[in-house]
Amino acid sequence: MKHLKLLAAILLFGANTFAQTAPPSDPGTILQELKKLDVLGSVLYVAAHPDDENTRLLAYLALEKHYRTGYLALTRGDGGQNLIGNEQSELLGLIRTQELLAARRMDGAEQFFSRANDFGFSKGPEETLKIWDHEKVLGDAVWVIRKFRPDIIICRFPTTGEGGHGHHTSSAIIAQEAFAAAADPKRFPEQLKYTQVWQAKRLLLNGANFGGNNTEGPFRMSTGAYNTALGKGYGEVSADSRSNHKTQGFGSAKQRGDAQETFRIILGDAPKTDLMDGVNTTWSRVKGGEGISAELATIRKNLDIEHPEKSVPALVALLKKVEGINDLYWREQKSKGLIDLILACAGVWTESYVTTPSVALGDMMNIRTQVISQYPNVKLDTVTIVQGQTKIFDDIIESLSPLAHKGKTLQVNQVQTFELKEEAGKITQPYWLVAPHPIGTYVIGNGQSNNANALAGEIFDIGNPENWEAPRARIVLAINNQLITVDRKLMYKYVDPAKGEIYQPVAITxxxxxxxxxxxxxxxxxxxxxxxxxxxxxxxxxxxxxxxxxxxxxxxxxxxxxxxxxxxxxxxxxxxxxxxxxxxxxxxxxxxxxxxxxxxxxxxxxxxxxxxxxxxxxxxxxxxxxxVDLKTAGKKIGYITGAGDLVAEALMQVGYEVHQLTEADVMNADLSVYDAIVTGIRAYNVNPRLAVMQPRLLDYVNKGGNLVVQYNNPNGLATSNIGPFPFRPVNQRVTDENAAVTFLDPTNPVLNYPNKITQADFEGWIQERGLYFVNNIDPRYKSILQMNDAGEQPNPGSLIVGDYGKGRFVYTSLVFFRELPAGVPGAYRLFVNLLSKPR
The missing domain is CATH 2.60.40.10 (Immunoglobulins)
Structure with missing residues (x-):
C-alpha cells in the first residue's frame, strides 16, 4: 500500500497536484469538465522560457479538444530583463514562474520546469547545453515525460537554429532526445523505481516565423474556434493568457475568428487528419473503462444546468466505477476531475486559511477550515492538516492533525467552521533556491540526480513549478455515502478596504x-x-x-x-x-x-x-x-528611471547624491546643478515622454552637461534621436562575459579620468558584456571599446562618446545594470568615469 500511495502521488504530478482554494463551479466549468472526463489523451509542449509557449494552441488543446495539456519550460526566465520592476536573476524567475501559472489558469494547461537556469542570451546550443549540464536537464525532461505520459509532444523551436537563441535551439534538442530516452529503460534507470518508461506517439514542430525564417509544416489545424461555454474564442483566451507576462511587456490584443497552426513531423509517424492520429483517446484505451463513455453521455444529456445537483447521484456512481479501473494513471486523473465536478454540482465549497500572514518554524498555525454545501446528503468525515515530505525509498510522511467531527451532517446552505492548530513544519523556501547553484542549473536535493538515493530526495520536486509539500487541509466528505477527499492549500485570507477579500500564500519563516x-x-x-x-x-x-x-x-x-x-x-x-x-x-x-x-x-x-x-x-x-581603488569626481547625479535597475542604489553606495528626476524636473528645473544625468536601462522604450524631454536633455549637454544613456531595445523607441548625432541600436550583443576587450581610444577621458581603466577592470564580469550595441555611428562620436564573441567580427558599438557644445554625450550598451549590483570593481571604476566629465 505504501508504494501504491507513492505512485499515486507521482501520477498526480502537475498543476492539479497543488491544493488550491475552491475551484470555479459555474455552469461553463461544469460543461467543460463533463466533456473533459470523456477524453483520455495528453499533449506536452516544450520550449525554453516563459513566453515561448503558443497560448492559443495550448488553450485549444486543453479547452476545445479536452486533452490533458502541459507546457514544459526548461527555464524560469531568470536571465531576462524586467519591464515592471528592478528584480533580476532568481527574483525575476520567481515572478515569471507565477506569471506562467497565471497564464495556465486561463488557458487550461499545466506548467512544468526543469532545473535549467536562464543564464542570459546564448548564441548557440553548444554553449547552452554545456552550461546547463546537458545530461541533468535531459534527465529532467525524461522525468516529466514519464510522469505526464504525453501521447504527443510538440516543440516550439527547430533544432537547426532558426529560433535565434541558443536556449531555444537547445529546448528542441532536449525534446528530441527525451522523446527517445523516455522509452528506453537503459536511460535514467534510477527513475524507474518511481515511474515507468513511456513512448509518445510522435514529436512535432509547431511552425512559426522567426525573423523571416519560416518553419511551417505541411499539417494544418484550425485553432480559432469559438467556445460557447466560455463565451469567447481561443484567440481571446490566448491573449488573456499571454498578457500575464507583464515583466516582459507582452500585453496582447484579442484575436477573433479562424486561425491556423502548422506542424512538421520530427519523430514518429506524421499525422494525416488529426494530431492524435493513431492514439486512442476514448475510455476503451483502459481496461475496465467499458461503459464509462455511455454513462457520461447519459449524464450530459440529463444535465439540468439550473439544478446540477440532480446529476450528483449519477456522478457519484460513476466515481465508484472509475476508482475501480486498473490503469492507475487515468484512474487518478479522472477521479480528480470527477471529484471536482461532484463538488461543483453539489454546491460544496470548502477552503482552509491561517489567521496570520506568516508563522515561524515550529510555532503553531491557527487554521480555520470552512465548508458549506447546497446538497442535502453530505457528511463531514475528517479534517486534517497535511505537510508532505519525502523519505528515501519509502512512503510520503504526512503530519496529520485530525479533527473529531466524524459523521457530522452538513446542513444545506449553512457554513460550518472548524478551528485547528498544527505545528509549522518546513520553511516555505522555493525548492530550487534552497542550495547555492552554479550559473547553468539549480541544485535540487543534493544535485546528484544520477544517483538513486539522491533522486529519492528530490523526486517530488523536479518538474514542479512550486513546492509540492506546502501545508494543506485535507477534508474528507461523504457524499451519498461515497468518501471524497479534497485538498485545499493553506492560505492567508484578509480583507483589504479597497480590494475586498484577498488570498495570499502563508509564509513559514x-x-x-x-x-x-x-x-x-x-x-x-x-x-x-x-x-x-x-x-x-x-x-x-x-x-x-x-x-x-x-x-x-x-x-x-x-x-x-x-x-x-x-x-x-x-x-x-x-x-x-x-x-x-x-x-x-x-x-x-x-x-x-x-x-x-x-x-x-x-x-x-x-x-x-x-x-x-x-x-x-x-x-x-x-x-x-x-x-576598490576608486576615485570619484562630481557629487550630484540626476537619474531618469527606465525599465527597472539598481544602478542608482549602487551609485549612492560610492557616495553620490542621486536624485530621481521626473518629467517636471527635466522640463522646468535647473539641470545645470547635476554633474551628470543618467537614463536607466530601456528608458527610451518604456517612457514615451522622453520624446518630449529629449530637447531639454540635449540642451543640458550643449550647455556643459554630461548625459549618460544606458542601453535600449531597438524596437519601440520613444525617439530615434537619442543622441545629438545619429546612431542606431541593433540586436547585437557579446554574451561571453570574459570576451577580450580592445581599447580603441586609450587616451579618451572615459578611460583615464578619474580612474585609469586597464584590462583588469574587465575581469570578474557576470552573464555578458553588453547587449543591443549600436551601429551606423556618426563620425562625431568616438568608439571607445571593441569586443566580440568567438567566431564573430569585432564590434565597436558597446560604448560611444561625443562632445556636443560644451558638454558630453555617452551611450553605453555595457550591462552595468548587472555588474554594479553584483559588485564588480572594474564596472564601478568605469561607470564613475562615464559620470565624470573633466572640467
Missing part, C-alpha cells in the same frame, strides 16, 4: 531573519563603514547576531545580544567594518543569528505585485565587501 541593509558595501579608502542589519522576529525570541570573521577586514563588535523580542518585533543591529590589509578585493560577509539553540543565516524578501501572489523567500543573510 525562520524564527528571526537578518537583512543586511545594503547588498554591497564599497570601500575606496581605509575608512570604516557601518553595516546595518534589519532584524525581524517571527516568534518570541532571545539570542545574538554576529558577523562571521573575514580575512582582511576588522569587524566590531564581536556580537550583539537581543532579549525577549516579541513576535513582529523589528530592530536594527549595527557593526563597524574596516579594511585591514589595503588590498583591492571582494569578500562575502555573512550574518549569523543564534536563537533557540540553532544558527540561522537567512534574510527575508517579499515581492509584491498585483498580478501575481505575494512571493516570500529567504535569501542568505549576506553582503559583499568591495575594496
Amino acid at each position: 525562520p524564527p528571526v531573519t537578518a537583512n543586511i541593509i545594503n547588498k554591497d558595501y564599497v570601500f575606496n579608502t581605509q575608512q570604516p563603514q557601518t553595516v546595518q542589519i534589519k532584524m525581524e522576529s517571527f516568534t518570541n525570541a532571545s539570542g545574538s547576531i554576529s558577523l562571521k570573521p573575514v580575512a582582511g577586514w576588522k569587524i566590531s563588535p564581536e556580537r550583539i545580544d537581543f532579549t525577549d523580542k516579541a513576535k513582529g518585533a523589528e530592530w536594527v543591529a549595527s557593526f563597524t567594518v574596516t579594511p585591514s590589509d589595503g588590498k583591492q578585493k571582494v569578500s562575502v560577509l555573512q550574518a549569523v543569528v543564534k536563537t533557540g539553540g540553532k544558527d540561522w543565516s537567512l534574510g527575508i524578501q517579499r515581492i509584491l505585485y498585483d498580478h501575481v501572489p505575494a512571493i516570500t523567500l529567504f535569501p542568505p543573510a549576506e553582503t559583499k565587501l568591495i575594496n
Whole structure:
C-alpha cells in the first residue's frame, strides 16, 4: 500500500497536484469538465522560457479538444530583463514562474520546469547545453515525460537554429532526445523505481516565423474556434493568457475568428487528419473503462444546468466505477476531475486559511477550515492538516492533525467552521533556491540526480513549478455515502478596504531573519563603514547576531545580544567594518543569528505585485565587501528611471547624491546643478515622454552637461534621436562575459579620468558584456571599446562618446545594470568615469 500511495502521488504530478482554494463551479466549468472526463489523451509542449509557449494552441488543446495539456519550460526566465520592476536573476524567475501559472489558469494547461537556469542570451546550443549540464536537464525532461505520459509532444523551436537563441535551439534538442530516452529503460534507470518508461506517439514542430525564417509544416489545424461555454474564442483566451507576462511587456490584443497552426513531423509517424492520429483517446484505451463513455453521455444529456445537483447521484456512481479501473494513471486523473465536478454540482465549497500572514518554524498555525454545501446528503468525515515530505525509498510522511467531527451532517446552505492548530513544519523556501547553484542549473536535493538515493530526495520536486509539500487541509466528505477527499492549500485570507477579500500564500519563516541593509558595501579608502542589519522576529525570541570573521577586514563588535523580542518585533543591529590589509578585493560577509539553540543565516524578501501572489523567500543573510581603488569626481547625479535597475542604489553606495528626476524636473528645473544625468536601462522604450524631454536633455549637454544613456531595445523607441548625432541600436550583443576587450581610444577621458581603466577592470564580469550595441555611428562620436564573441567580427558599438557644445554625450550598451549590483570593481571604476566629465 505504501508504494501504491507513492505512485499515486507521482501520477498526480502537475498543476492539479497543488491544493488550491475552491475551484470555479459555474455552469461553463461544469460543461467543460463533463466533456473533459470523456477524453483520455495528453499533449506536452516544450520550449525554453516563459513566453515561448503558443497560448492559443495550448488553450485549444486543453479547452476545445479536452486533452490533458502541459507546457514544459526548461527555464524560469531568470536571465531576462524586467519591464515592471528592478528584480533580476532568481527574483525575476520567481515572478515569471507565477506569471506562467497565471497564464495556465486561463488557458487550461499545466506548467512544468526543469532545473535549467536562464543564464542570459546564448548564441548557440553548444554553449547552452554545456552550461546547463546537458545530461541533468535531459534527465529532467525524461522525468516529466514519464510522469505526464504525453501521447504527443510538440516543440516550439527547430533544432537547426532558426529560433535565434541558443536556449531555444537547445529546448528542441532536449525534446528530441527525451522523446527517445523516455522509452528506453537503459536511460535514467534510477527513475524507474518511481515511474515507468513511456513512448509518445510522435514529436512535432509547431511552425512559426522567426525573423523571416519560416518553419511551417505541411499539417494544418484550425485553432480559432469559438467556445460557447466560455463565451469567447481561443484567440481571446490566448491573449488573456499571454498578457500575464507583464515583466516582459507582452500585453496582447484579442484575436477573433479562424486561425491556423502548422506542424512538421520530427519523430514518429506524421499525422494525416488529426494530431492524435493513431492514439486512442476514448475510455476503451483502459481496461475496465467499458461503459464509462455511455454513462457520461447519459449524464450530459440529463444535465439540468439550473439544478446540477440532480446529476450528483449519477456522478457519484460513476466515481465508484472509475476508482475501480486498473490503469492507475487515468484512474487518478479522472477521479480528480470527477471529484471536482461532484463538488461543483453539489454546491460544496470548502477552503482552509491561517489567521496570520506568516508563522515561524515550529510555532503553531491557527487554521480555520470552512465548508458549506447546497446538497442535502453530505457528511463531514475528517479534517486534517497535511505537510508532505519525502523519505528515501519509502512512503510520503504526512503530519496529520485530525479533527473529531466524524459523521457530522452538513446542513444545506449553512457554513460550518472548524478551528485547528498544527505545528509549522518546513520553511516555505522555493525548492530550487534552497542550495547555492552554479550559473547553468539549480541544485535540487543534493544535485546528484544520477544517483538513486539522491533522486529519492528530490523526486517530488523536479518538474514542479512550486513546492509540492506546502501545508494543506485535507477534508474528507461523504457524499451519498461515497468518501471524497479534497485538498485545499493553506492560505492567508484578509480583507483589504479597497480590494475586498484577498488570498495570499502563508509564509513559514525562520524564527528571526537578518537583512543586511545594503547588498554591497564599497570601500575606496581605509575608512570604516557601518553595516546595518534589519532584524525581524517571527516568534518570541532571545539570542545574538554576529558577523562571521573575514580575512582582511576588522569587524566590531564581536556580537550583539537581543532579549525577549516579541513576535513582529523589528530592530536594527549595527557593526563597524574596516579594511585591514589595503588590498583591492571582494569578500562575502555573512550574518549569523543564534536563537533557540540553532544558527540561522537567512534574510527575508517579499515581492509584491498585483498580478501575481505575494512571493516570500529567504535569501542568505549576506553582503559583499568591495575594496576598490576608486576615485570619484562630481557629487550630484540626476537619474531618469527606465525599465527597472539598481544602478542608482549602487551609485549612492560610492557616495553620490542621486536624485530621481521626473518629467517636471527635466522640463522646468535647473539641470545645470547635476554633474551628470543618467537614463536607466530601456528608458527610451518604456517612457514615451522622453520624446518630449529629449530637447531639454540635449540642451543640458550643449550647455556643459554630461548625459549618460544606458542601453535600449531597438524596437519601440520613444525617439530615434537619442543622441545629438545619429546612431542606431541593433540586436547585437557579446554574451561571453570574459570576451577580450580592445581599447580603441586609450587616451579618451572615459578611460583615464578619474580612474585609469586597464584590462583588469574587465575581469570578474557576470552573464555578458553588453547587449543591443549600436551601429551606423556618426563620425562625431568616438568608439571607445571593441569586443566580440568567438567566431564573430569585432564590434565597436558597446560604448560611444561625443562632445556636443560644451558638454558630453555617452551611450553605453555595457550591462552595468548587472555588474554594479553584483559588485564588480572594474564596472564601478568605469561607470564613475562615464559620470565624470573633466572640467
